[in-house]
Amino acid sequence: MIPEAGLAALWLAASLSVLGLLLSALHVRGTIDADRPVRGLAVVQGLLCLFAFVMLLIVFARTDLSVALVAENSHSAKPFIYKVAGAWGNHEGSMLLWVTVLGLSGAALAVFSRQLPSRTLIAALGAQAALALGFHAFLLFASNPFARLDPAPIEGRGLNPLLQDPGLAFHPPTLYLGYVGLSVAFSLAVGAMLAGDVDRQLARAMRPWVLGAWIFLTLGITAGSYWAYYELGWGGWWFWDPVENASLMPWLAATALLHSVAVLGARNALKAWTMMLAVIAFSMSMVGTFLVRSGILTSVHAFAVDPTRGAFILALLGIYVTAAFGIFAVRAANLREGAPFEPVSREAGIVVNNLLLTVILGIVFIGTLYPLIAEALTGEKLSVGAPYFNSVAGPLAILLGVLLAVGPLLSWRQERRPIARKLAIPALFAATALVIALLAMPQASLLAKAGLALAAGLLPATIIPLIGRNPLRTPLTIWGMAIAHLGAAVSIGGMAADTAFTTEKLTAVAPGDTVDVGPWLVKFESVSPVAGPNWTAVEAELRASRGGGVHILKPQSRYFTDPPTETNEAAIQTLLSGQLYTVLGKSDAEGRYQLRLWWKPLVTLIWFGGLLIALGGLLALLGHARRSWRRRVFR
Structure with missing residues (x-):
């Protein structure tokens, strides 16, 4: 009955989206006052979507093979985390997740955006209901995640092994959450245009959703x-x-x-x-x-x-x-x-x-x-x-x-001070980095050199807006902007460094052979069979040495039976200066194995910068939330 309960919740949520759309249209036209009913319908619809998705998680966790989606995308021998994650590792489940986030976003909009004029909010909720109705129809008529199989198979087909990863x-x-979160900004824009209330109040309501x-x-x-x-x-x-x-x-x-x-x-x-x-x-x-x-x-x-x-x-x-x-x-x-x-x-x-x-x-x-x-x-x-x-x-x-x-x-409205003076230090950093890149890396592409120069100039430029401010009194929004822009500089530097400095070696080796890549000497020590919960593999042991330091890496070539798939599991040694990346390939008739090696200086800056960008956004979001709370409390 669990799949049927989930399907019933989807049908009921779709019905409520129709009702919410109709009531919001009547409210915007001034025919009736449906403020509270429309907001209540949005909340109930979101909860019904959440209930349906929880039902899908349960059938995947139980490996209920009477559900077609589970039979096609799961297996009894699969680790539990991938059984659960398999609920959205497929078409129907991922679309149900989409609809769930869409419904919960509408519910949150109804609960937390009451500072907007009623006509604007209800028009936005109507737009959100229209979006939900279309995707409910898609799920119910074209992509039912709860369809049954009769008879149920003895075993499932399993999840794509490439997706069996944390x-x-x-x-x-x-x-x-990002895709569907933008639906709220879309609905707010549509609602504001219909109501004619595009102003600062709308921006305050929209900005947290966009952030x-x-x-x-x-x-x-x-x-x-x-x-x-x-x-x-x-x-x-x-x-x-x-x-x-x-x-x-x-x-x-x-x-x-x-x-x-x-x-x-x-x-x-x-x-x-x-x-x-x-x-x-x-x-x-x-x-x-x-x-x-x-x-x-x-x-x-x-x-x-x-x-x-x-x-x-x-x-x-x-x-x-x-x-x-x-x-x-x-x-x-x-x-x-x-x-x-x-x-x-x-x-x-x-x-x-x-x-x-x-x-x-x-x-x-x-x-x-x-x-x-x-x-x-x-x-x-x-x-x-x-x-x-x-x-x-x-x-x-x-x-x-x-x-x-x-x-x-720059200042708002008009910059009254010479901007060149503000940019002197960033320009000096960028020019110095560009000259070094041109002299030291003639083989690197011009785009990579420009990226390194840009990253060098961005670093001081992100700090300048903080100079002269009291760190404890500086608004979180300013900190967020500075950290997000710093993250962009770090990511750009990592991208440029990876493009300019990466070295690669592809070779065939047997146990005892040694290969060099960049500053590393990599010895192919041995190869042996290993097994996991739902796979078998050939695993190599590599001894990588550099400047007296020794690291052991164990890349694998894996084979999954459900579904039959071969994958390469890279072994990566991460250091502050970069990553040594190793991949084991197939063996040849002479017993040698294909080995692919990369030395990637500073490549981790790419993802560290991405985290800094997100952290900057989070700080800005917290700053706006605190400002909004103070506005409500002290008005």
Whole structure:
């Protein structure tokens, strides 16, 4: 009865979304006063979605093979953590997680955003109910997670071994919290445009949702990048895979929206920009959902193979985005901007920032979707990979980084002091790093050298806004901005260092052989069979030495039976100066094993910087929460 209870909860939640949509429409038109009923319906709908998802977790934890989704994606011998994580390691379960986060977001909006005018809040809840209704319909009619099997199989097929990793328990949920969190910003924008209340009060209500979504997207992308880096055994941290781009595009839009909503809150300006970016950000989340869930991509991330599901999601995307941009087109002319600002000002810097982010988003969007569209029209497969993205988006990203250093040093409305004096120290750091890079690394790409120079200049630029302030009295929002920008500098430095300094060695070795890579000597000591809870493997023992220090690494070549899959488990030695990355391949007729080695100086800065960016966002979120609490208590 557990699956039936979950399915019944979904049907009831869908019914409540219809009722909530109707009541909110009547409230906005002024026909009835439905403020309390609409908010109550949003809360109950969110709880019903949560109940349905808990039911799915239970059937996966029990390995209930009478449920088709469990039989196709689980196995009795699978470790318990992966049984539970398998609930969202598939198409139907991941979409139920999406709907659950969507429902809970609507419930939280109903409970915590009462400072908004009633008409705006109820219109936003109506937009959220419309989103929920579409995805409820998708689950119930195209992707039922609780469908039964009769008779039940004796054993399940198991989960994709590449997804049997602790990263799976963290990466997808955080991304979904980011994706669906942007739905609230979307709904608030739609509600405010319908009610005609685009002002500072809206910005205060919207900013925590944008910040929260942006934090989770940052964490999800960072975790996903590191998961792919160590789990797939290819030694890279970003491949410009379409599914990677599916998470990057909402993050770019959310970053622009975060800066725009800050201007709306502080200066009552950039109203049209903020409304447009709120629509674009959630649209990019929908595009990402379409890419991953449509079946048009073949990827470890992509679950659906049924094109009808893709058509359903594409229809939802078309309906929601067309309706939102239609409302924007009608209402944008009525959006009155706040106080004007000069070309050299913080507002102007944020406008340029948003333009650059939007252009980069467009580049990634075209590079991701064009091959798919071309294949659909001509049948010819095209490949748009790293060379395109690096050469086209890379220089714009460098310009964006320069603006990241300049923007926080500008004043609101008009910069009255010479900006060159403020930038003297960052410029000196950047120039020094660039000269060193040009002289010491002639073989490195110009983009890598520019990245190192940019990171060097960003480091002091992030500290300058804190100079002269009392650390204990400095607002958390200022600390958050500084730490997030510092994280960007650290990540850029790690990316540039990895590109400029990485050395690689691919060779065939037998026990006793020694290989050098960078400053390391790696001896292939032995190879032996090992077994895990649901896999067997061939494991090599490597003795890596450098400057008197010795480290033992044990890369594996694993074989899973359910489903039959071979994987490479990289062994990585992490030091402050970088990572030694080792991968064991297949053996040949002579008993030698393929061994792939990388020495990656400072590569860990990439993910450490990502964590700093998320930490900065969290501090800013806490600062806004404290300011909001004080405003309510002391008003």
